[in-house]
Amino acid sequence: MDEYVLDIPVEPPKELRSLFIPIPPEYVEDTYKSDDFLILVGPQHPGSGHMRLIVRVKGDIIQEVIPDPGYVHRSMEKLAENRLYIQNIPLVERPAIMDAPNFNLGYVRAIEEALDIEVPERAKYIRTMLAELGRVGTHLYDAAILAVFIGHTTGFMYPFALRELICEALVRLTGARFTSSFIIPGGVRRDADESTLKWIYDMTLAMERRLKSFERIFINNPTVIARLQDVGVLSKEEAIKYGVVGPFLRASGVEYDVRKVEPYEVYDELVWDMPVSDAGDSYARFLVRVNEIGQSLSIIRQCIKEMPEGRVISEQIAENGNDIRGSFYDSLSNIVLPSGEYTTLTEGARGTIIFSIVSDGGSNVPYRLRIVSPGWLYLKGFMESMKGERLADLQGIYGSFGYFPPEADR
Numbered sequence: 001m002d003e004y005v006l007d008i009p010v011e012p013p014k015e016l017r018s019l020f021i022p023i024p025p026e027y028v029e030d031t032y033k034s035d036d037f038l039i040l041v042g043p044q045h046p047g048s049g050h051m052r053l054i055v056r057v058k059g060d061i062i063q064e065v066i067p068d069p070g071y072v073h074r075s076m077e078k079l080a081e082n083r084l085y086i087q088n089i090p091l092v093e094r095p096a097i098m099d100a101p102n103f104n105l106g107y108v109r110a111i112e113e114a115l116d117i118e119v120p121e122r123a124k125y126i127r128t129m130l131a132e133l134g135r136v137g138t139h140l141y142d143a144a145i146l147a148v149f150i151g152h153t154t155g156f157m158y159p160f161a162l163r164e165l166i167c168e169a170l171v172r173l174t175g176a177r178f179t180s181s182f183i184i185p186g187g188v189r190r191d192a193d194e195s196t197l198k199w200i201y202d203m204t205l206a207m208e209r210r211l212k213s214f215e216r217i218f219i220n221n222p223t224v225i226a227r228l229q230d231v232g233v234l235s236k237e238e239a240i241k242y243g244v245v246g247p248f249l250r251a252s253g254v255e256y257d258v259r260k261v262e263p264y265e266v267y268d269e270l271v272w273d274m275p276v277s278d279a280g281d282s283y284a285r286f287l288v289r290v291n292e293i294g295q296s297l298s299i300i301r302q303c304i305k306e307m308p309e310g311r312v313i314s315e316q317i318a319e320n321g322n323d324i325r326g327s328f329y330d331s332l333s334n335i336v337l338p339s340g341e342y343t344t345l346t347e348g349a350r351g352t353i354i355f356s357i358v359s360d361g362g363s364n365v366p367y368r369l370r371i372v373s374p375g376w377l378y379l380k381g382f383m384e385s386m387k388g389e390r391l392a393d394l395q396g397i398y399g400s401f402g403y404f405p406p407e408a409d410r
Contacts, residue, residue: 021054022068031056036063041394043071050405053394060391065383073409080369085111086184086332088369092355093179095373095407098141098163099349101127101134103371104183106346106355109264111185113344114337114359120321121266123187123312128265129200129303130173130182132296136207137166138349138402139289139296146286146399147218150227155218162210165203172196185332186314190323201304204297211293219290228283232385232397235280242381245374246351248401251288252280258347270302282393282400289402336364350374350402375408 021028021040031038041053052068076095080088092107093100105127112119119127140159147155167177173192174180182189218224234244239252249256257274259267275291277284311321318324318331339361346353351374358368382401386394 023054023066039391043068050409051403055386055391055394057391062386062389062391062394065386065394067379067383069379069405069408071409072406074406076410077369077371080366082365084333084364085335085337085366086328088366089181089184090179092369092371093181095371095410096138096348096350096375096404097178099134099138100179101130101183102346102348103353104181105131105265106344106348106353107357108183108185109344109346110342110355110357111335111337114340114342114357115185115316115335117186117314117316119187119314120311121308122191122310123314124265125303125307126173126188126192126312127183128267128270129300130170130188131265132299132303133166133169133173133200135349136293136296136300137163137170139293140166142289142350142399142402143214143218143286145402146396149395149399150224152218152221152224155214155221155224158214158217162207162214165207169200169203172199184313184317184324184328185335186317187312189328190325191312197304197307201301204300208294208297215290219287225283227393227396228281228286228400229279230281231393232282232285232389232400233280234381234385236278238384239280239381242378242384244351244378244381246348246378247275247288247292248285248351248378248381250274250276251284253278258345258352262345264344264346266303267299269306270299272299272302282397285400285402334364336362337366348374350404350407351377371410373407373410375404376410379403379408 028038036056036058039055039057041055043050043052050071054066054068055062056064074094076091080091083091089104089107093103095103140163144156144159170180171177173196174182234252236253239249239254244252253276255274255276260274272295275288275295277288313321313324315321318327320327324331337357337359339359341356341358343354343356353374354372356370357366360367378401382403386397389397
């Protein structure tokens with residue numbers, strides 16, 4: 001039977017002109033003249049986060065997804081140019097609130113590299129423990145968001161309840177639930193007492209037991225597996241091509257983790273494995289992070305058991321090696337970095353965090369600060385993984401990447 005083509009003029013809806021779609025008008029017209037449709041997903045919360053996805057579909061099959069980020073852009077890199085180096089510590093923690101310790105650590109390490117500051121061993125162990133607490137908290141947060149995206153209410157509430165244990169550990173250690181700004185150039189703000197360390201150690205054991213219930217309720221749930229397995233697949237080659245990072249890269253079979261490749265703090269002194277999967281689908285991206293939680297809890301216990309005695313603040317920063325309260329600004333407010341550019345790589349919960357500080361060598365504020373967050377790095381891979389999938393799977397793929405718009409927008 002011959003196919004007849006009806007050449008009927010089609011005009012895109014006039015409403016599209018007022019929606020500020022960041023694509024050429026010709027693209028919109030071409031879509032409406034074909035059998036495709038444009039669907040605007042977002043920006044709203046919690047369905048798509050604070051980002052709009054411009055989805056082109058044929059029937060219910062996704063042809064292309066064009067991201068429209070920037071709805072929570074904070075200009076923090078520009079703000080940093082008008083603040084003291086130490087005033088930027090709380091600022092750089094804001095992109096990913098639950099993963100604040102890793103952002104905190106990446107920024108502070110750049111300052112320490114520039115000033116050649118030697119961090120005491122005990123402080124390194126505390127900083128590593130903090131980074132892993134942030135990793136566990138972020139993975140639990142992302143697991144909860146994935147659950148609610150695919151309509152599993154219990155799977156949403158359970159990780160949030162577990163995450164409260166992480167928040168309590170951070171409160172006992174730093175005094176704040178999230179953005180504590182506890183890591184400073186030369187170490188940490190103050191020492192951790194034995195009772196706090198014991199509580200955190202016991203908490204990791206309790207969390208492991210409770211994770212068994214979450215495994216039964218959600219992780220091994222046949223419906224969850226059916227929704228995520230073989231959906232949103234990124235091959236090893238594609239993951240590398242599109243610049244995917246972190247657990248999402250490892251879920252496609254690439255064995256790369258900054259903590260292994262370029263160890264910092266005490267990661268090279270501890271025993272831990274790098275979870276990897278060859279599947280590259282939405283379920284693999286979820287499972288890799290679930291397995292990372294177990295590794296992080298083990299790292300935290302090792303840090304507590306092997307933590308040496310001694311100072312937690314470098315002699316180059318303060319005379320009192322155990323607590324900088326009362327002398328914080330006297331010790332750190334006049335930091336001036338030598339002229340040049342200083343860059344660090346840090347393995348955040350969602351992937352590689354890059355900090356670059358440019359100094360003019362004369363002022364106590366950065367000449368330029370650049371943050372490249374993991375969400376921005378894997379955004380292209382996230383979009384490519386949705387091509388050819390059904391529209392109903394969009395939220396499941398979204399949740400499998402743990403995409404956090406404020407982190408990408410900075």
